[in-house]
Amino acid sequence: MNKQLVILSLLLIASFTTAQGQQQQPPPKCAQNASPQQGNCICNPGYWGTNANQGGSCTQCASNTWSAPGTTNTGPSVTAVSACQACALGYYVTVQGSSSSSSPTCTPCGTNSSPAQPQVGSSVQKVSSCNSCMPGYYMTSVANAAVGSEAAAQCSACDASAGATPSAPPQAVGDLSSCNACQPGYFMTTAANVSSKAAAVCSKCPSNSMSQQQTQVGDVSACKCFDPFALPLGTSQKTCACKSSSETPMQAPGGATGCSAPSFGKIISISLGIIISLILYI
Ligand SMILES: *[C@@H]1O[C@H](CO)[C@@H](O)[C@H](O)[C@H]1NC(C)=O
Numbered sequence: 681m682n683k684q685l686v687i688l689s690l691l692l693i694a695s696f697t698t699a700q701g702q703q704q705q706p707p708p709k710c711a712q713n714a715s716p717q718q719g720n721c722i723c724n725p726g727y728w729g730t731n732a733n734q735g736g737s738c739t740q741c742a743s744n745t746w747s748a749p750g751t752t753n754t755g756p757s758v759t760a761v762s763a764c765q766a767c768a769l770g771y772y773v774t775v776q777g778s779s780s781s782s783s784p785t786c787t788p789c790g791t792n793s794s795p796a797q798p799q800v801g802s803s804v805q806k807v808s809s810c811n812s813c814m815p816g817y818y819m820t821s822v823a824n825a826a827v828g829s830e831a832a833a834q835c836s837a838c839d840a841s842a843g844a845t846p847s848a849p850p851q852a853v854g855d856l857s858s859c860n861a862c863q864p865g866y867f868m869t870t871a872a873n874v875s876s877k878a879a880a881v882c883s884k885c886p887s888n889s890m891s892q893q894q895t896q897v898g899d900v901s902a903c904k905c906f907d908p909f910a911l912p913l914g915t916s917q918k919t920c921a922c923k924s925s926s927e928t929p930m931q932a933p934g935g936a937t938g939c940s941a942p943s944f945g946k947i948i949s950i951s952l953g954i955i956i957s958l959i960l961y962i
Contacts, residue, residue, distance in 0.1 A: 709734040710934050714754070723747070723754045725798075728763030730756050744771045744786040746798045766798045772809050777801035792817045792835035806830045816845045818858045843882030844872075847895050862894040867902040888920040888929055889913060906930040909939035 710721035714732035723729045723738035726746045732738055732754045741764035747753035753763040762779045767786035772795060777784035784801020789810030796812040799805060810832035811823035817835035824831040838844040838859035843866030846858045859879035860872035870881035885891050885903035888910075894902055900913045905920035907930035913920065920929045922939035929938045 711736045711738055712934075713738040713740070715749075715934065717749070721754075722749050723763075725749050725753075726768060728753045728758055728760055730754075730758055741768075741783070743783065744768045744788070745777075745783045745801070746786075748798075765802070766800045767795075769798055770794045770814055771799075772805045772807060773799050773801040774804060775801075776804055789832045791832050792837070793823070793833040807832050813846060816863065818846050818856060819853050821853060838879055842879070843884060844879040845893065847893070860895070862891075864893050865890055865903075866894065867891055867900060868894045868897045871897050886913065886919045888931055890933065906933045906935065907937055907939050909937060909941050 708716050708719060708721055710716055711723075711729065711732050711734060713724050713727045714721045714729070714736075715724055716722075721732035721734075721736075723732045725748060726741050727738040728741060728747050729736055729738035738754070739760065741747050742760065744767060745764035746766040746768040747763040748766065752758070752765075761777075761781065761783055764783045765777050765779050767773050767784060770789055770793075771786035772789055773784045774787040775785035786801070787807075789795075789807065791810075792814050793810040794812055794814045795805075795809050799809065806825070808823045808825040808830040811825075813819050813833060813835035816838050818838055819833050820836050821834040823833040838846065838856070843863045844859035845861050845863045847861035855874075855877050856879045857872040857874045857877050862868045862880060862882035865885050866882035867885065868880055869883050872878060872880040882894070883900075886900065888907070889903040889905045891903045899915055900918055901915075903913050905911075905913060907920065907922070910920045910922055910929040911917050922929050923942065924940070927939050930936065931938070
């Protein structure tokens with residue numbers, strides 16, 4: 681019975697330290713304009729490359745074309761033409777592309793409008809496919825698809841300096857409450873108000889941190905420091921800092937880690953303490 685207890689506690693401690701080790705594996709070092717994805721590096725949306733790891737490079741798609749991230753925009757046989765087969769937000773397809781020989785021709789929507797998603801350039805579109813608004817804009821008039829009088833939607837800016845942005849369509853015409861999300865890099869302090877038609881109120885993330893688009897009220901913990909070993913942000917930690925004040929956290933996403941990984945010494949000494957007290961107790 682006593683021996684079983686000791687063995688059980690040793691197993692528990694071993695699994696705990698293994699889990700910690702896995703969690704603290706640093707992300708892979710990626711080329712500029714690439715991001716780690718499941719232990720590998722992939723060029724960012726709108727870029728392409730044959731090697732996105734450190735030493736490789738990711739090149740921006742030309743002429744307002746766009747690429748989806750994944751095996752189609754990153755890999756040994758990827759080319760600018762094969763990867764960049766869509767049009768960036770704010771553009772619609774006016775000449776078809778072919779993945780073996782040509783990228784599509786992408787024409788600006790204008791009026792701050794855009795198709796809701798980047799459009800794959802395998803078919804030609806009308807300007808009325810610009811039926812949504814660019815991130816950071818709300819709709820003032822809808823797109824017109826009537827043959828002969830096709831027009832893009834008309835969009836006005838949400839208060840960009842305040843970080844508000846519309847979340848996914850549908851966007852009600854003339855209603856600022858469709859500025860109901862906060863842009864990446866912001867967190868939400870007050871939700872949009874449908875009855876007063878007011879936009880969401882957003883606050884900027886601290887230096888050296890980033891958030892994804894926020895659709896709900898939260899606090900600074902929605903922002904994550906670039907440095908995986910920095911102290912987590914929260915109501916009692918409002919800036920990105922390392923545990924040791926002599927260290928400087930990572931200054932840009934994918935940059936060099938400035939904070940050292942937490943040592944295992946503490947975990948091991950606590951574990952030893954538990955084992956010794958168990959043995960003494962038994
Ligand atoms: C929304 O705006 C209305 C009208 O100004 C106001 O009475 C209401 O309290 C607001 N709602 C919230 C949740 O702030």
